[in-house]
Amino acid sequence: MTSLNAKPALNLSRLAIYAVLLLAVLVYLVPLVVMLLTSFKTPEDISTGNLLSWPVQFTGSGWSKAWATVSGYFVNSILITVPAVLISTSIGALNGYVLSMWRFRGSQLFFGLLLFGCFLPFQTVLLPASFTLGKLGLASTTTGLVLVHVVYGLAFTTLFFRNYYVSIPDALVKAARLDGAGFFTIFGRIILPMSTPIIMVCLIWQFTQIWNDFLFGVVFSSGDSQPITVALNNLVNTSTGAKEYNVDMAAAMIAGLPTLLVYVVAGKYFVRGLTAGAVKG
Amino acid sequence: MATLELRNVHKTYGSGLPDTLKDIQLAIRDGEFLILVGPSGCGKSTLMNCIAGLESISGGAILIDDEDVSGMSPKDRDIAMVFQSYALYPTMSVRDNIAFGLKIRKLPQAAIDEEVARVAKLLQIEHLLGRKPGQLSGGQQQRVAMGRALARRPKIYLFDEPLSNLDAKLRVEMRTEIKLMHQRLKTTTVYVTHDQIEAMTLGDKVAVMKDGIIQQFGTPQQIYNDPANLFVASFIGSPPMNFIPVRLSRQDGRVLALLDSGQARCELPLGSAGDGLEGRELMLGVRPEQITLGSAPGNGLPGIRAEVQVTEPTGPDLLVFVTLNQTKVCCRLAPDVACRVGDSLDLQFDPERVLLFDASTGERLDLSRAVKPDAVPV
Numbered sequence: 001m002t003s004l005n006a007k008p009a010l011n012l013s014r015l016a017i018y019a020v021l022l023l024a025v026l027v028y029l030v031p032l033v034v035m036l037l038t039s040f041k042t043p044e045d046i047s048t049g050n051l052l053s054w055p056v057q058f059t060g061s062g063w064s065k066a067w068a069t070v071s072g073y074f075v076n077s078i079l080i081t082v083p084a085v086l087i088s089t090s091i092g093a094l095n096g097y098v099l100s101m102w103r104f105r106g107s108q109l110f111f112g113l114l115l116f117g118c119f120l121p122f123q124t125v126l127l128p129a130s131f132t133l134g135k136l137g138l139a140s141t142t143t144g145l146v147l148v149h150v151v152y153g154l155a156f157t158t159l160f161f162r163n164y165y166v167s168i169p170d171a172l173v174k175a176a177r178l179d180g181a182g183f184f185t186i187f188g189r190i191i192l193p194m195s196t197p198i199i200m201v202c203l204i205w206q207f208t209q210i211w212n213d214f215l216f217g218v219v220f221s222s223g224d225s226q227p228i229t230v231a232l233n234n235l236v237n238t239s240t241g242a243k244e245y246n247v248d249m250a251a252a253m254i255a256g257l258p259t260l261l262v263y264v265v266a267g268k269y270f271v272r273g274l275t276a277g278a279v280k281g
Numbered sequence: 282m283a284t285l286e287l288r289n290v291h292k293t294y295g296s297g298l299p300d301t302l303k304d305i306q307l308a309i310r311d312g313e314f315l316i317l318v319g320p321s322g323c324g325k326s327t328l329m330n331c332i333a334g335l336e337s338i339s340g341g342a343i344l345i346d347d348e349d350v351s352g353m354s355p356k357d358r359d360i361a362m363v364f365q366s367y368a369l370y371p372t373m374s375v376r377d378n379i380a381f382g383l384k385i386r387k388l389p390q391a392a393i394d395e396e397v398a399r400v401a402k403l404l405q406i407e408h409l410l411g412r413k414p415g416q417l418s419g420g421q422q423q424r425v426a427m428g429r430a431l432a433r434r435p436k437i438y439l440f441d442e443p444l445s446n447l448d449a450k451l452r453v454e455m456r457t458e459i460k461l462m463h464q465r466l467k468t469t470t471v472y473v474t475h476d477q478i479e480a481m482t483l484g485d486k487v488a489v490m491k492d493g494i495i496q497q498f499g500t501p502q503q504i505y506n507d508p509a510n511l512f513v514a515s516f517i518g519s520p521p522m523n524f525i526p527v528r529l530s531r532q533d534g535r536v537l538a539l540l541d542s543g544q545a546r547c548e549l550p551l552g553s554a555g556d557g558l559e560g561r562e563l564m565l566g567v568r569p570e571q572i573t574l575g576s577a578p579g580n581g582l583p584g585i586r587a588e589v590q591v592t593e594p595t596g597p598d599l600l601v602f603v604t605l606n607q608t609k610v611c612c613r614l615a616p617d618v619a620c621r622v623g624d625s626l627d628l629q630f631d632p633e634r635v636l637l638f639d640a641s642t643g644e645r646l647d648l649s650r651a652v653k654p655d656a657v658p659v
Contacts, residue, residue: 171365171367174333176381178333178361178362179381181381189370190372190373
């Protein structure tokens, strides 16, 4: 009898599968490799060699120049993203808690309407949002941009938390109420400690959305308060002087690193959180 | 320690919807164990949630120690509840689960520790205090859930089908333990179940519910021996009561019910039942253990010979099925009775104990026991 965990024989069909997978990996990784290699090349090296050639001489000058150019905007992005992510996740958690465990008359309709927010394209809210920010006196400020991101993100965060919380049995809240706990005590002491996976999902989702956002950034901020995505665009699209591809690539890498970092740190919760509730634990 | 009284309690989820609870009226004394029993959807869990304050009532009043608590929030009613799903806080240790209610009520830490230790000792879960609910077996979770309820020494305990998630053996064990616990603590308890054995064994008082109405409220013996209607009679008892469609005839001022087994007939005297019953569709209610073996007519009880169709030895009893009036009838006989399928048995009924129901309304018909019955062989 052959063991069930025996390694499958390395036959032709299996080789074919590996070949296809390898090809897919290459296709996905080549752009990254090109970016990395280019960012460490000198401008001369770039103009003489080809895209995939190894740098004749590794230089960090592209990175340092890129950092000098975009660092201010990098900080802007952090100042926009961190509060926007934290606020939208917190309010989303509270919304989800109410919509799943403290239902009120019309709460289902309320939730249904809120879901429309997930399907609204960015472009449709530009004008109304801009009008509102103007009225509030927040036009072209970081606070204004944070507000837009929070409001736009609420539909998603509420959906995430609400769907996670409906799988938590009602009896838990009932038990806590009989134990004498109130609305916020139940939320803080019982519900939130159970929410780690969905909090992670929300943080990753919101961080990626807001950090990578370009449209809101370009519309609702100006000059020194622009996020890094807008700054990167300005840098790459600059028409004066020689094209410094190494700087462009390094700046693009800098702009992309934080989301990568978030995935590495919290990624294991992501799949777990998205599938939570699918199987009764 | 408290009395509990429900006065005309009414519950509806909307003006167009049927009432979930209709005019619930009952009272239990301090320390009594009340069972709410009924099929699923009968409103028993809703009633319990209303007592706990988790759901509001649409009318009537709930009184604990003669104080109207209808408008109070759950935490002010001083009630503790054990849930069917246990509802243990999954992120807290067993110790914190038990202590949670005490912490919320801002007891000093020393008092909390003392109370947790007392409850843990009582339920023999001292060795589990550091664990999370996920690391416990079903029976252990059940104990912790009870511990959480016991910890505050509330006025009233509510149990919502606490044993239905346990396997059969553990269920019987925990049933005895709950009874033992109640005998020791003597706290007023309301216990919801759909299991009629739990209802019979645990309760001082039983309320049988159906369609949001209390069908009968009384001691387990009253419910069993003196059911108010066809539903209560059929719901309580295992194997269930036999219902035999009968016709009545009147002879010399006596009312007789005619039984026919296919090979014999017998007229069962029912005392002087009320007038106007002849011709109505009636059901004779006989519990399986009220049909006894005997060589009729010998001891004055009416009897009938019938053919055995199925036998089910359960161990302590032998269940024998015969056909009377074209209806399958279960008889609970001693296990040593030698009988095989196809045999004929002489069966006897005690006319003092049979019940009569109106088949269409389910209403129980009163049988006056004035006349001493005796056998009337045909």
